[in-house]
Amino acid sequence: MQSHPKPQFASWLIKQVETGQYSGLRYVGPNRFRVPWKHNSRKDCNDEDGKIFKAWAVASGKISDFPKDKARWKTNFRCALNNLHERFKLIADNSKNTDDPHKIYEIIIPESNSQEDYDPDIYSSPTEYFPSGCDLNLLNTFNELDISSNMTGTVETLKCFIVKKIFHSSTKVKHKNHYVLFFPAPPTHPPQVPTINDLEISIFYRKREMLKTNVTCQHLQLHYPQETQEPSVHALCFPSTDGLTDHKQIHYTNRILDSIQRGLTLKVQEDGIYAYRHDRCHVFASTSDQTVAHPNPQKLPLNTMTQLxxxxxxxxxLKNFEDNSGRSPEYTIYMCFGEKFPDGKPLDRKLIVVKVVPLACRYFHEQAQLKGASSLHSSNISLQTSYNSLMELINTYIGLPTAEDFSLYKATSEHRKQRITLY
Structure with missing residues (x-):
């Protein structure tokens, strides 16, 4: 009997959200839906929690490879979702929530689609308020601030002020039987400075970019396919080789992937970014994509925390760069799995490369490029001042809400008392 062709994951997933037959899988806002994400090791995990993962294993034809392996069902689903970063964007990762573990994704409408092709009934739902990526980033930045105990107000007051200020400036538009809230662009002051925990992760299989995503976390595990058991670690699975066409490339890439189980954990600390290699796949790291052979490329030792x-x-x-007395700072981390690097060969010829960009480092580098040496005399930032840490620089640059902002919040809250839920 002829087997059915494998469906396109994006259209398949959207249809499953619409059916409402999976517990916890539903729309939560315009173009946004949530996916239940309970860890298999939890005692309260049951068949209903992994129903959507099993459904994709069946639809993709992978169920015969691992008919009873719930962890592989979930990995298969996650890899398919991560591979479609141009169609789905992770908005909120609440997978560590003890009461209701889930993730929230946004459906990205292709630019080629005309307005006539857009069906609001597919991508809209009764509205709940979810902060945008910029709003959440602002809240995360305030979470990082070291606020003294004698300061008027609390961190929660600051959060409430930020969210209500954005919420009250939104526009409410009725669409059929429900309301949709359209939020304006985030305020230009204070600036949206990334935290030290904001990372851009890109995974390349030779020249092809297989995955690109932003994460906000202190611990990130790059694995294939064994997921971490630690609740505080953000897990990111290496993509499968399904989209590749070169058979030799597929063969050797799979050999490397098969040697990656728990893989490697990245840890962000106040003084830098560290890596911890868990298993037998060798990993070489560098903050330069140089193609010149290096006599002793940095090989990450097994079971040892190493600063990258x-x-x-x-x-x-960065200070020397702005002072025109040094080269541009190197802050992008390149990790080559299963092959020595640098060894004189182009980076895009390597089978598996992970590129890690600390977004705070990129931000201040771009500011230096925009302002040049004159930024040393800027009223916003002066790198002539000695900073003990990157976090201190971020805090100095973003500043705190002014007395005028607090007055605005107090006056506004008297007239507008609306309840909102943060996820």
């Missing part, structure tokens, strides 16, 4: 990037060195290089 020093924030202190970055700040010194």
């Amino acid at each position: 990037l020093s924030f202190g060195n970055y700040l010194n290089e």
Whole structure:
């Protein structure tokens, strides 16, 4: 009997959201839906929690490869979802929530679609308020601030002020039987400075970019396919080789992937970014994509925490760069799995490369490029001042809400008392 062709994951998933037959899988806002994400090791995990993962294993034809392996069902689903970063964007990762573990994704409408092709009934639902990526980033930045105990107000007051200020400036438009809230662009002051925990992760299989995503976390595990058991670690699975066409490339890439189980954990600390290699796949790391052979490329030792990037060195290089007395600072981390690097061969010839960009480092580098040496005399930032850490620089640059902002919040809250839910 002829087997049915494998469906396109994007259209398949949207249809499953619409059916309402999966517990916890539903729309939560315009173009946004949530996916239940309970860890298999939890005692309260049952068949209903993994129903959507099993459904994709069946639809993709992978169920015969692992008919009873719930962890592989979930990995298969997650890899398919991560591979479609141009169609689905992770908005909120609440997978560590003890009461209701889930993730929220946004459906990205292709630019080629005309307005006539857009069906609001497919991508809209009764509205709940969810902060946008910029709003959440602002809240995360305030979470990082070291606020003294004698300061008027609390961190929660600051959060409430930020959210209500954005919420009250939104526009409410009725669409059929429900309301949709359209939020304006985030305020230009204070600036949206990334935190030290904001990372851009890109995974390349030779020249092809297989995955690109932004994460906000202190611990990130790159694995294939064994997921971490630690609740505080954000897990990111290496994509499968399904989209590749070169048979030799597929063969050797799969050999490397098969040697990656728990893989590697990245840890962000105040003084830099560290890596911890868990298993037998060798990993070489560098903060330069140089193609010149290096006599002793940095090979990450097994079961040892190794620093990949020093924030202190970055700040010194950034100051020299702005002072026109040094080269552009190097802050992008390249990790080559299963092959030595650098070894004189182009980076895009390597089978598996992970590129890690600390977004705070990129932000201040771009500011330096925009302002040049004159930024040393800027009223916003002066790198002539000695900063003990990147976090201190971020805090200095973003500042705190002014007395005028608090007055606005107090006056506004008297007239507008609306309840909102943060996820």
